[in-house]
Amino acid sequence: MDNIIYDHAFNLNEWTVLIITGLGFTLFFILPKKFSKSVTAVNLLFGVVVGLMFDHTIAIKPIDYYDVGDESKYQLFDLFSYIMYAPVGYLYIYLYEKLKLPTKKYWLIVYIVFWSIVGIGVEWLGVLTGIFHYKNGYKITYSFPIYLFVQAFQIWLYHYLFKEK
Amino acid sequence: MTILFFALLPHKINRVSNVIVFFVTSIIDINKLSLNISTFNLIKLNISYSNWLALVVYRDITMSVILLIYANVYFTTKDKRKRWGITILTFLLLLGGSQLLRGLSMMEYTGWTIYYESICIGVLIGITFLTARYSTRCDGGKQHG
Numbered sequence: 001m002d003n004i005i006y007d008h009a010f011n012l013n014e015w016t017v018l019i020i021t022g023l024g025f026t027l028f029f030i031l032p033k034k035f036s037k038s039v040t041a042v043n044l045l046f047g048v049v050v051g052l053m054f055d056h057t058i059a060i061k062p063i064d065y066y067d068v069g070d071e072s073k074y075q076l077f078d079l080f081s082y083i084m085y086a087p088v089g090y091l092y093i094y095l096y097e098k099l100k101l102p103t104k105k106y107w108l109i110v111y112i113v114f115w116s117i118v119g120i121g122v123e124w125l126g127v128l129t130g131i132f133h134y135k136n137g138y139k140i141t142y143s144f145p146i147y148l149f150v151q152a153f154q155i156w157l158y159h160y161l162f163k164e165k
Numbered sequence: 166m167t168i169l170f171f172a173l174l175p176h177k178i179n180r181v182s183n184v185i186v187f188f189v190t191s192i193i194d195i196n197k198l199s200l201n202i203s204t205f206n207l208i209k210l211n212i213s214y215s216n217w218l219a220l221v222v223y224r225d226i227t228m229s230v231i232l233l234i235y236a237n238v239y240f241t242t243k244d245k246r247k248r249w250g251i252t253i254l255t256f257l258l259l260l261g262g263s264q265l266l267r268g269l270s271m272m273e274y275t276g277w278t279i280y281y282e283s284i285c286i287g288v289l290i291g292i293t294f295l296t297a298r299y300s301t302r303c304d305g306g307k308q309h310g
Contacts, residue, residue: 037303038181045188052195057221060199061212074203079196161181 004072006133013069013130017081020122024087034094039162046157047089048082050150065138068131081131092151093158102163108155116147167230174234176241182300183233189296190232193289194224207276216271223266231258235290236297252290259286 007013035043059066069078092115101108123143126132134140177183198220201208210216235255239248263282266272 038185038300041185041300041303042181042188045185045192049188049191052192053225056195056199057225060203060217061210062214062217074199076204079200157184161184 002072004067004133005070006067006130007070011130013126014077016125016129016131017077017084021081021084021087024084024091028087028090031091031094034097039093039158040090042161043090043093043154043158044086045089046154047085047087050089051082051085054146054150063136065134065136065142067133067135070130072133089154092154096155096158102159112148112151112155115151116144119147119151120144167227167234171230171234171237174237174241177237178240178297178301182297182303183237185300186233186236186293186297187229190229190289190293191225193292194228197285197289198224201277202272205276207274207281209273209275211270211272219271220266223262227262228259231255231262232289232293236293239294240297240301255290256283256286259289 055068057063059068069075069081096102096111099107099111101111120140120143123132124140127134127140198208202210210220232255235251238251242248260279260283263286264279267274
């Protein structure tokens with residue numbers, strides 16, 4: 001297997017992952033608890049699973065649109081980096097409830113678009129710091145519809161599991 | 166087929182537990198395969214678009230749904246024979262599935278063995294059992310704590 005090495009050191013990309021993970025979990029712990037254990041578990045796991053599924057589907061051969069981390073090889077730190085997505089999925093639903101969006105249907109579209117723009121912003125930061133390395137013609141704009149889909153799906157799943165009685 | 170079997174199960178554990186079990190098994194499946202293929206070079210993939218699609222479907226859907234069927238059958242029966250039966254059947258299906266991918270030349274073991282695969286499947290079934298047990302006893306999918 002051809003392995004591309006981008007860098008060897010513990011530098012900006014690893015620190016960015018650690019800072020985002022630290023900030024995310026700090027918010028998770030300091031915000032007042034609003035949900036039951038099952039809502040919390042589903043929303044924490046959602047981001048991790050979706051990140052893993054997409055990265056390990058479109059970022060592997062033969063498609064191979066991007067690499068994550070220091071090498072094209074899957075490294076142990078890459079495994080850790082997926083924890084970064086856990087608090088994001090939780091905060092997304094937390095704010096959704098806090099802003100009472102389930103009762104404001106049209107604002108939901110604005111909310112999903114806003115978070116997709118945030119997602120693009122964080123991904124761009126990831127490209128700058130060396131978390132993501134695009135290959136085979138992949139562009140950051142291709143991620144936008146993926147964010148729209150994933151975030152709309154998370155809202156649907158949340159309603160399907162916890163609101164539909 | 167596995168989705169059909171799952172849909173036709175007469176008794177199921179709650180939706181939330183199913184989703185949590187699916188998420189946890191997906192995380193383990195994906196990491197197990199990626200670590201073996203990419204990090205440790207213990208499995209080599211035969212790279213083509215059709216093989217890639219088959220592998221992704223097997224990894225993300227077939228394996229996880231087989232484990233979901235296991236959790237649903239196990240936790241909706243009190244009959245010990247049925248519980249043992251579904252555990253052994255799940256083990257054989259997962260082992261058979263991985264060997265089928267190998268037999269069809271989609272992957273080749275370059276350090277990995279059936280013995281390691283059996284241990285991994287055993288661990289995966291154990292984690293599925295613990296996750297399903299915890300999530301069904303947790304709060305049954307209530308929204309607020």
